[in-house]
Amino acid sequence: MIRKKSSVRGGRRDEEAFLLRYPAYSDTAALDRLRGTEYRHLDAEEHCYLDYTGSGLVSDAQLRAQLARLRSSVYGNPHSDSPSSVRSTELVEAVRGDVLRFFNADPDEYVVIFTSNATGACRLVGEAFPFGPQGRLLLTQDNHNSVVGIREYARNRGSSIGLAHISGPDMRVPEEALLAELDRERTGPRLFAYPAQSNFTGVQHPLEWVQLAQRLGWRVLLDAAAFAPSNSLDLSVHKPDFVPVSWYKVFGYPTGVGALVARRDAVEELTRPWFSGGTIWGASALGDWHRLDPAPGAFEDGTLNFLQLPDVSVGLRWISQIGMPTIHTRVRCLTAWLLEELCELRHGNGEPMVLVYGPRTTEGRGGTIAFNFLTPDGDLVDERLVSRESAAAGISLRTGCFCNPGAGEAALSLGVTQLATPTDGTMITLDDYLGAMGVPNGGGVRVSLGLASTFADVHRFVDWSVRTYRDRVPDRTGLPPRLHC
Secondary structure, three states: OOOOOHHHHOHHHHHHHHHHHOHHHHHHHHHHHHHHHOOHHHHHOOOEEOEOOOOOOOOHHHHHHHHHHHHHOOOOOOOOOOHHHHHHHHHHHHHHHHHHHHOOOOOOOEEEEEEOOHHHHHHHHHHHOOOOOOOEEEEEOOOOHHHHOHHHHHHHOOOEEEEEOOEOOOOEOOHHHHHHHHOOOOOOOEEEEEEOEOOOOOEEOOOOHHHHHHHOOOEEEEEOOOOOOOOOOOOOOOOOOEEEEEHHHHHOOOOOOEEEEEEHHHHOOOOOOOOOOOOEEEEEOOOOEEEEOOOOHHHOOOOOOOOOOHHHHHHHHHHHHHOHHHHHHHHHHHHHHHHHHHHHOEOOOOOEOEEEEOOOOOOOEOOEEEEEEEOOOOOEOOHHHHHHHHHHOOEEOEEEOOOOHHHHHHHOOOOHHHOOOOOOOOOOOHHHHHHHHOOOOOOEEEEEOOOOOOHHHHHHHHHHHHHHHOOOOOOOOOOOOOOOO
């Protein structure tokens, strides 16, 4: 029997059934009020925004606070003792304190280093970590490219590189396999890097792995970019050595500002390969010497984004006023309903419409869902078509491999023999490479939920999915080439 989907039964009755099934959602009603006031531009555009893992959304309150601050005084380059410079410096230092409080981090134990984004924080660790011939880098297969890229620093300095593989339909890393990798080669400096939450599947990897690895002598980089927007990270409980974060993913604005929250003892082991303006206590051109400032100054290249950094404090206060538990509850309830609906969608012949990658429940996962639509014959619908048709319907989602090649390879069941380096001169485009591997798609479709998400958003998406792809075999012709992963 083919279950009639909620999208065809009518939104009001579906919402009533949803509230009965997820009564905790009613405790997040304050977010509906904010949606109508602080995020009203979403509904003014009739926009269905489902890309919170790509970026959060800015509220009107944040913009009002920025304008009021910029109109109130004069702010100058922090590297001076002038009144405008001192004023900027005081605001920047206040932001550091706000970041530490947000993560419940002891200022005697942690330091906040401002970067352009989480990627910049990962690069900083990679270039300065003391990799060497006796060292080792261990990555989980599920990692953002910004973390995977650290392996090039390790490789170039002769360190060995390990990979803890994803396993099973939930696409998790088995702890016993991870332990086996952590217990190898215990001689030189070693770095273990993994995401608190996958930006591909939404899998939340255990925070307890931090202490597990540290007890075995590893430094740990915990990528919090996808985790921090709707989950609390308490650095007084779990104490990773390095935590990269992008603030626009947490509260939408400002872009171009991130941070590396790092343990002070771990920072002392880093060696910068160069120096620049803003990083030094002093330097001499003729004398051929330089001396770096202590952290965080030694790691902040050039002039900080001093006009927008204070907006991080505004965003953190905004999130604190709403309450992370409220955001977390809303995301969890909506994710649970959307997962259930997607997994139960059927074509007229009874075959599933959707293939979900990763966990099918909210146990140990966040509000990011990766999947592919299926034809009635079970073939994957080209993600480029989904991208084009969802955009035409006013829906913002994401398609591709989401800068997470390891999870994408696991989702498409690719083995190492299929993944040869594309050095063949005939492989000019990404489509050539995918064709050589025999892969029907370049990745999947990703929807992700956040602070301003509502039941109407997820209901609209399910309704659109049914109307667009049920009993349809889409034509692949006329699709644009894939330019990148």
